[in-house]
Amino acid sequence: MIQVIVNALVLGLTYVLMASGLSLIFGILQIVNFAHGQFYMFGACFLYWLNMKLGVSYVLSVLLSMFIVGGLGIITELAFFRKLMKASIIAVLGVVLGLMVGMEGLMEVLFGQDSKKVTTAFSGVLRARHFSISYERLAVIFASLIIISILYYWIRYTREGTATRAVAQDKRAAELVGIDVNRIRLIIMGIGCALAAAAGSLISPVFFVSPYIGANAMFKSLIIITLGGMGSLPGAALGGLILGFIESFSQTYIGNITEMLGFLLVIVILLVKPQGIFGVAFEMAE
Amino acid sequence: MGWPLKWLNDKKEIGNRVGIIIFLFIVCLIPIVLREDYYVHILIMGAVWTILCMGWVLLLRLGLFSLGQAGFLGIGAYSSGLLVLHLGISFWFAILLAGLFTALVAFSLGIIILRLRGLYFAVVSFAFGEVVRNIYLNWISLFGGVSGISGIPRPDPLFGLVFKSKMPYYYLIVFLTLVTGIVLYRIDQSRAGRIFRAIGHNSDLAQSQGMNIKKYKVMSFTIASFFAGIAGSFLAHYYTTIYPDQFGVWDSILVQIKATVGGVATVVAGPLIGAVVMTVVSEVLRGYMAGLEPLFFGVFLIAVVFFLPGGLESLLNVRRVEKIKRT
Numbered sequence: 092m093i094q095v096i097v098n099a100l101v102l103g104l105t106y107v108l109m110a111s112g113l114s115l116i117f118g119i120l121q122i123v124n125f126a127h128g129q130f131y132m133f134g135a136c137f138l139y140w141l142n143m144k145l146g147v148s149y150v151l152s153v154l155l156s157m158f159i160v161g162g163l164g165i166i167t168e169l170a171f172f173r174k175l176m177k178a179s180i181i182a183v184l185g186v187v188l189g190l191m192v193g194m195e196g197l198m199e200v201l202f203g204q205d206s207k208k209v210t211t212a213f214s215g216v217l218r219a220r221h222f223s224i225s226y227e228r229l230a231v232i233f234a235s236l237i238i239i240s241i242l243y244y245w246i247r248y249t250r251e252g253t254a255t256r257a258v259a260q261d262k263r264a265a266e267l268v269g270i271d272v273n274r275i276r277l278i279i280m281g282i283g284c285a286l287a288a289a290a291g292s293l294i295s296p297v298f299f300v301s302p303y304i305g306a307n308a309m310f311k312s313l314i315i316i317t318l319g320g321m322g323s324l325p326g327a328a329l330g331g332l333i334l335g336f337i338e339s340f341s342q343t344y345i346g347n348i349t350e351m352l353g354f355l356l357v358i359v360i361l362l363v364k365p366q367g368i369f370g371v372a373f374e375m376a377e
Numbered sequence: 378m379g380w381p382l383k384w385l386n387d388k389k390e391i392g393n394r395v396g397i398i399i400f401l402f403i404v405c406l407i408p409i410v411l412r413e414d415y416y417v418h419i420l421i422m423g424a425v426w427t428i429l430c431m432g433w434v435l436l437l438r439l440g441l442f443s444l445g446q447a448g449f450l451g452i453g454a455y456s457s458g459l460l461v462l463h464l465g466i467s468f469w470f471a472i473l474l475a476g477l478f479t480a481l482v483a484f485s486l487g488i489i490i491l492r493l494r495g496l497y498f499a500v501v502s503f504a505f506g507e508v509v510r511n512i513y514l515n516w517i518s519l520f521g522g523v524s525g526i527s528g529i530p531r532p533d534p535l536f537g538l539v540f541k542s543k544m545p546y547y548y549l550i551v552f553l554t555l556v557t558g559i560v561l562y563r564i565d566q567s568r569a570g571r572i573f574r575a576i577g578h579n580s581d582l583a584q585s586q587g588m589n590i591k592k593y594k595v596m597s598f599t600i601a602s603f604f605a606g607i608a609g610s611f612l613a614h615y616y617t618t619i620y621p622d623q624f625g626v627w628d629s630i631l632v633q634i635k636a637t638v639g640g641v642a643t644v645v646a647g648p649l650i651g652a653v654v655m656t657v658v659s660e661v662l663r664g665y666m667a668g669l670e671p672l673f674f675g676v677f678l679i680a681v682v683f684f685l686p687g688g689l690e691s692l693l694n695v696r697r698v699e700k701i702k703r704t
Contacts, residue, residue, distance in 0.1 A: 123496050125503075171679065180442055180495050185637045185682040188444075188630050193675020199668025302668070306626055310507050313500050321497070348515065354508040357501065358489055 093222040095343050101228050101297060103335020104235035105290040109308060110315040110327035111242060112286035118259040118322035119279040120172055125187045127287055128309025129194035132302060134160050134288025135295040136202050139209055149212030153234070153292045157285040164284025165277055172280065173273070191309070198302035211296035231293045238289055239328070242282070246324070251278060259322060314353040318360055401555070408547050417543040419660050421615065423653035424550040428557045428608040430636035430648030432601030435561050437641055438570065439597055440577040441491075442499040446632045448506035449602040451624030453479045453609025455513065455520060458529040458619055468532035472610040479606025480599045487598040491591060494580075506629045513621040525620025529613050546615050553611060557604045558645045564600065565644040573597060627671075631655075634678050640688025647690040654689060 113127045137156035141147040147155065167190065175183050213226035246252035257265040258275045266272055291308070298304070315334055319326020333356075338349040408417045429446050436443050457475035460466055466474075490501045513520040520526065531540040538545040564570055575583040576590050584590050613619050639651020655674070662670040681688060 123500060174683070180440065180499075181437065181637060181641065182682045182686065184442055184499060184633070186679050188633060189675045189678035189682070191675070192627075192630060192634070192671045193679070196668045196670065196672030196675060200666065200672060204667050310504065310626070314504055317497070317500055317504070321500075346515065348511075350508050350511040351515075354504050357504065361493065361501070362489060 094224060095339050097224050097228055097232070098343075099332075099336040099339035101231050101294070101335075102338050103332040104232055104239070105294045106311060106315055106335050107239060107328050107331035108235055108286050108290040108293075110312040110319070110331045111239070111324055112283035112290075113312050114316050114319070114322055114324060114327040115255075115279050115286075116283040117316065119255065120168075120276055122172060122175070122183055122187060123313075123321070124283070125184070125309065126167075126190035126194055127283070127312060128305035128307070129191055129198075130160050130164060130284040130287040130305075131291040131308045132198060132305035133163065133194065134291030135209075135300045135304060136198055136302070137288070138292035138295050139202075139207055139300045142212075143207070143209060149296075153289065156292045157288045160288035161281040161285030164280040167284070168277055168280035173276070191305075195302055195305060202300075202302050204302065206299040206301040208299050209295045227296050231297065234293055235289075238286070242286070251275070255279060310350070311353070314350075314357055317357050318353075404551055405548070408544050414543050417547050419657055420653070421543065421547055421550050422660075423656040424547075424554045425608050425612060426632070426635055426652035426656055427554050427649050428604050429632045430639065430652045431557055431561050431644055432604050433632050433636045434641050434644050434648055435565065435573070435597055435601050437636075438565065438573040438577050438644075439594055440495055440580065441594065441598065442495065442633075443502045443598075443601075444499050444626075444629050444633060445502035445504075445506035445509075446601070446605055447624045447626075447628035448502075448509040449479050449483060449605035450609040450612070450628070451509055451513065451619075451621070452482055453606030454613035454619050454624065455526070455609075456606070457610030458526050458613040459519070461530055461614070462526065462528070468530070468610075468614055469535065472607060472614075475610035476603045476607040479609065480603035483602030484595060484599045487595040491594040491598060503626065503629070506624075507626055510621045510625050513624075520621075523620065523622075525618060525623075526613075527618040529617045529619070531617065532614050540614075546611075550611055550615075553607060557607070558649075561600075561604070561644050569593065569596070631674075634674055638678060638681050638688055640690035642687060642690065646693075647688050650689050650693070 109127070109131055112130075113124060116122060116124045116127070134156050137159055138152050141152035141155055142149055171186050171190070175186060211225075211227040211230075213230045215226045217224045217226060217229065244252075246255060254265070254270045255275055255278070257268070257270055258272055262272060265275075291304075311334060312331075315330035316323075316327055317330075318333065319328070319330035334349070334353055337352050337356075341348050341352060407420065411417060429450060433443060433446055453475045456478045457468075457471045460471040460474055461468055486505065490498065490505070493501060513525070514522055516522075532549070534540065538548070540546060540549075565573070572583070572588055572593055575586075575588065576593060580590055609624075612623075616623075635651040635655045636648050637651070638655055639649065640647030659670050659674070662673055685691065
């Protein structure tokens with residue numbers, strides 16, 4: 092039972108990381124970044140290269156991979172998203188889906204089609220009377236919690252964080268009081284993609300790394316942000332944990348029906364409360 | 378029987394219509410000239426994609442950006458395959474029933490999810506496609522899990538066409554594509570089509586003018602899915618083996634890529650060009666290296682959005698003709 096809960100937390104917290112990034116990007120850029128799953132996959136692939144091929148230590152590899160993918164996010168904003176501010180839905184989604192497909196293809200060429208395993212830096216198992224938990228899973232949980240707390244602190248108490256919330260609430264008003272919206276967009280693309288990379292690189296020792304892991308992660312984060320309300324950070328957090336628990340418990344006790352349950356949940360939420368659990372407001376819960 | 382003459386008698390349209398007839402004539406001659414099964418196969422796939430893309434563009438008219446069309450293709454394929462395998466009915470009934478069943482699923486789903494606006498709809502339709510695939514994967518007793526269903530019978534002979542080589546399939550799918558094209562074109566040009574555009578342009582305004590947005594959205598969603606189901610049924614009896622990964626997220630995105638690359642100004646020309654060109658391209662690329670195909674598609678799609686917003690069809694000036702027609 093405790094093992095199932097730990098698994099749920101491992102999954103749930105990585106989902107929270109991933110979905111927070113997606114939600115932030117939607118809140119500020121008004122773009123559903125379908126390529127977000129590929130940034131997650133890039134994070135995992137860079138971790139594999141750094142850690143397994145170049146021999147960089149695991150912790151440093153995670154940080155470097157977040158840094159690199161965050162940089163790629165910023166480049167994406169500069170090269171593509173910035174030019175789409177007033178574009179139609181078909182142009183916006185065209186570019187985003189083009190990125191999604193193209194990034195997967197690029198990694199297939201560079202990384203190869205095979206799944207590869209990252210050996211964990213935290214080997215060993217924590218044993219108690221009724222359960223045993225591997226340290227790598229605990230490490231994922233702690234690392235995710237740390238990153239989420241930093242994100243929370245940043246958005247709640249720093250100047251940029253406040254500016255970000257202002258832009259999410261009302262872009263024009265934010266511009267009027269002198270906030271550089273373009274700069275906030277850059278920062279958020281960097282942070283959002285770094286969060287995806289964090290999720291990908293943290294979870295990679297638990298699962299495996301391949302160019303195809305992005306689509307599934309993307310699918311789940313979409314379910315999460317629809318559940319929680321697009322653009323809402325508490326929504327992403329709650330939705331991520333809900334999906335993590337559903338997945339862990341259903342896989343243990345019923346079978347692989349996470350996707351269906353998640354989708355059913357979305358349908359129910361949409362029938363009852365079409366804006367998602369936390370609505371579209373971006374405000375952190377007061 | 379006077380209507381073909383009347384159809385050709387319209388002075389303003391005569392150039393276009395003669396063009397269409399010549400085009401159809403060439404289309405019918407192609408497999409006889411090519412004689413190579415592989416090329417005919419590529420054209421068959423191009424036609425299947427054309428049907429999907431045309432439906433997708435019809436949805437786009439209402440501002441509905443669907444990312445779940447392959448899901449409906451799969452529903453059509455599986456329902457038709459199962460109907461023929463287990464109930465033993467003829468393919469020619471099954472294809473209709475599969476279309477109707479797919480339309481029914483789309484109708485009931487549409488009532489729920491078409492309350493959503495733009496991006497939300499895109500997200501949920503994306504999720505829907507993935508969920509359907511998961512149902513096939515996990516309901517093994519009915520859908521056969523990963524390996525899917527095999528041994529689906531080929532269509533019964535009809536009018537002397539025996540479905541043993543690729544040729545009869547080719548003429549069947551050309552016929553289906555033609556019917557889809559005519560129906561969707563007529564809808565697009567009708568009053569309903571204008572209402573679709575109005576909703577896509579500004580749904581609040583359309584609603585304030587007394588249009589029942591929900592009704593038209595469900596209508597277009599059902600129609601597009603009906604044809605996707607028909608195409609799926611065709612695929613099932615063409616491949617004779619179907620499995621879940623044929624109808625995944627990648628295929629739904631391919632529909633969008635092909636239609637966008639072709640152009641969305643018209644409901645027929647753009648999807649036709651995009652689907653055929655991109656299907657040929659993907660067959661060419663697939664042979665070289667894994668990953669090259671998605672990489673190229675991604676880059677090409679982005680390039681088209683930025684540098685050729687009208688899609689490939691705007692190169693042919695079809696769009697200009699459309700504009701003249703409307704004014």
